[in-house]
Amino acid sequence: MNLTDELQSAIADEVAAMGVGHRELAAAAAALSRRYRGPGPATGPPWSDASIAAYLVTRLPATLGATAAALSAVAAARPRWRPRTLLDVGGGPGTVLWAATRVWESLDRLMVVERNPRMLAVGRRIAQRAPHPALRDATWLASDVTAGHWDQPADLVVAAYVLGELPPATRAPFIERLANSASVLVMVEPGTPDGSGRVLAAREVALAAGGRTVAPCPHDDACPLAAPDWCHFAARVARTRLHRQLKGGQAPYEDEKFSYGAWASDAIACEGMVPGRVLRHPRIDPGRITLTLCTVGGPSTEVVIARDRGSFKAARKVTSGGTWPPTASDR
Numbered sequence: 276m277n278l279t280d281e282l283q284s285a286i287a288d289e290v291a292a293m294g295v296g297h298r299e300l301a302a303a304a305a306a307l308s309r310r311y312r313g314p315g316p317a318t319g320p321p322w323s324d325a326s327i328a329a330y331l332v333t334r335l336p337a338t339l340g341a342t343a344a345a346l347s348a349v350a351a352a353r354p355r356w357r358p359r360t361l362l363d364v365g366g367g368p369g370t371v372l373w374a375a376t377r378v379w380e381s382l383d384r385l386m387v388v389e390r391n392p393r394m395l396a397v398g399r400r401i402a403q404r405a406p407h408p409a410l411r412d413a414t415w416l417a418s419d420v421t422a423g424h425w426d427q428p429a430d431l432v433v434a435a436y437v438l439g440e441l442p443p444a445t446r447a448p449f450i451e452r453l454a455n456s457a458s459v460l461v462m463v464e465p466g467t468p469d470g471s472g473r474v475l476a477a478r479e480v481a482l483a484a485g486g487r488t489v490a491p492c493p494h495d496d497a498c499p500l501a502a503p504d505w506c507h508f509a510a511r512v513a514r515t516r517l518h519r520q521l522k523g524g525q526a527p528y529e530d531e532k533f534s535y536g537a538w539a540s541d542a543i544a545c546e547g548m549v550p551g552r553v554l555r556h557p558r559i560d561p562g563r564i565t566l567t568l569c570t571v572g573g574p575s576t577e578v579v580i581a582r583d584r585g586s587f588k589a590a591r592k593v594t595s596g597g598t599w600p601p602t603a604s605d606r
């Protein structure tokens with residue numbers, strides 16, 4: 276999912292109003308990249324105008340693409356579900372709101388909890404440019420998500436790219452609290468071994484709290500992937516001209532690697548348990564496509580040959596994070 280024109284121009288206006296010079300913006304973008312892709316906790320200095328501007332230009336399109344992919348997998352698994360309330364914890368500039376309202380038009384009450392007042396103010400201003408009324412009317416709460424002042428049940432609770440910023444000792448109680456207040460809880464993290472490890476730890480807490488997997492796992496059993504492998508997917512997102520200038524390279528898109536988990540506490544949780552999840556971009560060779568899968572029976576590789584025309588056509592369309600085998604409508 277790429278940025279809408281409204282979001283893109285709202286970001287451009289915010290960045291212009293901050294008046295941050297190009298060199299400072301490029302340095303802030305490089306620091307953010309190290310912070311979120313490197314090993315260890317994604318903590319850093321407090322948000323400045325330069326780092327917020329760099330986040331809007333270089334990270335928000337990627338976190339939006341990743342979150343939208345995770346939420347779309349939830350929507351595919353629960354096709355009749357129409358969530359109305361959304362809680363976005365550690366919401367930053369409200370990225371999750373923009374992704375979620377495009378996946379579910381039904382959302383009509385949105386709340387963001389974000390501790391940084393500057394980030395929150397930027398997110399609130401950007402949201403005023405949204406076409407979706409619920410996004411314009413969202414409630415923005417300046418609070419620490421590990422403190423207990425904002426508890427609110429919601430149909431959908433999302434924590435995107437925030438777990439890694441929390442002190443390790445606070446993560447399990449935080450996840451348990453979210454799991455207990457959500458019909459569906461979604462966690463998104465960078466697609467690094469560390470990020471995937473945090474999602475796995477969250478999975479244990481969410482399942483122990485009574486949740487059941489919605490996506491991406493095909494089962495609720497222990498994760499069968501062993502190091503050096505780790506569970507991650509990729510979302511392809513368009514790059515703006517400023518993004519290319521700040522991060523270098525000419526490619527018109529980038530692939531954001533992400534890990535995620537979604538768990539439900541309500542009765543329709545199992546509707547979408549998939550037989551197999553495609554873990555990597557399929558490898559395409561002449562006459563054959565190789566799929567790396569996580570299945571109910573554990574990790575596996577499936578080779579689809581051109582002679583099997585229906586499956587071959589479906590395998591050409593499937594991407595990292597998709598489900599396998601294809602349903603009748605995928606063929």
Ligand SMILES: C[S@@+](CC[C@H](N)C(=O)[O-])C[C@H]1O[C@@H](n2cnc3c(N)ncnc32)[C@H](O)[C@@H]1O
Pocket residue numbers: 334335338339342364365366367368369370371388389390391394418419420421434435436437440441
């Ligand atoms: C990497 S940003 C992610 C923003 C957004 N969710 C996204 O996906 O683009 C992480 C955000 O979490 C916020 N944050 C970190 N720790 C927090 C805490 N304890 N309470 C509230 N917000 C927190 C940070 O201020 C930052 O805005």
